[in-house]
Amino acid sequence: MPSSSVVIVSKCTIYPERSSTIKSLRLSVSDLPMLSCQYIQKGVLLPSPPLSSADLLSLIKLSLSRTLSEFPPLAGRLQTDAVGHVYIVCNDAGVDFFHAKAPHISVAALLPPHDRDIPSVYRRFFQYDSTLSYAGHDRPLVAVQVTELNDAVFVGCAANHAVMDGTSFWNFFNTFAEMATGAKKISRSPDFSRDTVFDSPAVLAFPEGGPSATFSGDEPLREKIFHFSREAIIKLKFRANNAAQKPEFGVPEILGKQSNDSWAVNCKTNGKITPVKDETTLVKKNPTAEISSFQSLSAHLWRCVTRARNLDANKTTTFRMAVNCRHRLEPRLEPLYFGNLIQSIPTIATAGELLSNDLSWGADRLHQNVVAHGDGTVRRGVKEWESNPRLFPLGNFDGAMMTMGSSPRFPMYDNDFGWGRPLAVRSGGANKFDGKISAFPGPEGNGSVDLEVVLAPDTMAVLENDFEFMQFVS
Helix, strand or coil: CCHHHCEEEEEEEECCCCCCCCCEEECCCCCHHHHHCECEEEEEEEECCCCCHHHHHHHHHHHHHHHHHHCHHHHCEEEECCCCCEEEECCCCCEEEEEEEECCCCHHHHCCCCCCCCCHHHHHHCCCCCCEHHHHHCCCCEEEEEEEECCEEEEEEEECCCCCCHHHHHHHHHHHHHHHCCCCCCCCCCECCCCCCCCCCCCCCCCCCCCCCCCCCCCCCEEEEEEECHHHHHHHHHHHHCCCCCCCCCHHHHHHHCCCCCCCECCCCCCCECCCCCCCCCCCCCHHHCCCHHHHHHHHHHHHHHHHCCCCCCCEEEEEEEEECCCCCCCCCCCCECCCCEEEEEEEEEHHHHHHCCHHHHHHHHHHHHHCCCHHHHHHHHHHHHHCCCCCCCCCCCCCEEEEEECCCCCHHHCCCCCCCCCEEEECCCCCCCCEEEEEECCCCCCCEEEEEEECHHHHHHHHCCHHHHCCCC
């Protein structure tokens, strides 16, 4: 499937339907480190619309224009003042829009059997390859590409990572889809306030011309989607919370024993968390005492990739997770705060420690770090960064690191533009290196998870043949 099969037909600028009432927003302590990260590249594969090409483009362009009116910073540009503070100037300069065609590419080719790698042609469905977020001083903060395929359409979005995190990105994308259905009023308005502990007078100094990427991006890589059903994740969670035990009963009984299961989600709308209502659920007095489903899955991957890398037993391994700080601060911030409001939690262990102990050991280390990341830890992290402003260290610097990004809680499959929910969610080539993992909700919902795993080819080959890992993959 040659990438040349994707042809750019046209390019234009889309402006907000209404002028911005916001003048500028200063980048925060959480925004500034992302200036050396590449633009986010995420998109959805949609069924073929019952529209002509002209009508499809007209609908998408109008919807994007209306959405930008609700997210005016995204139509702006970055600007650094004389002191060194970086702002989003909401000047209605607009975003890039590309129309592409790939009539020879079908859904069957884009969604191959699970034992195949992710088709590289996905990278042609996005703009701004290898573009650092610092470039937002001179170019749009968002670029949308609509690619018409043989029997589907792909809507890909590249967005400046110094301007927003995954929570804000998917709220923008959800609103974009909502506008396409004819909504007159959006259901989830972003919060543009900046009166938080993350708003700081600290200055991050840059060399002339801006920062460089913190990883090379030149090494050979393989990318695969590993799918984990809800039932498989429940089994992993049971093992993580019951050291040295294996579930001897079936999944229905395990389900009845679950408490505080963060994967109780609505089967129809992927990624939206709902309370567990099963009367048989046992409620623990201290819900944070239980290792979560996602921590269990992350620990499983950490162990298996570490084994596949064949590291020396004394080699220190690092598993880094990004956490949303909106609900960790006291008082809590608005869930739809616009921007980056994330911090990175690194958990370390030697390869020998990780592999000589069972799943519960590594899962508990991840769990304890996450639980400890409350209001005090968040505020200390801000103060520490202010004392030493620096860029986010994205990459695998010693061959033993893993970085988990995105979240299966994001409502990625709620992006119905009016003719059906997405067939798949995929990313471009941005911010990828050996050990980069992105978590997506599974397409069927109900707590399933797709892990987009990027590894060195030799490591991926070993992982694919690791029974302990693959027995939970479907």
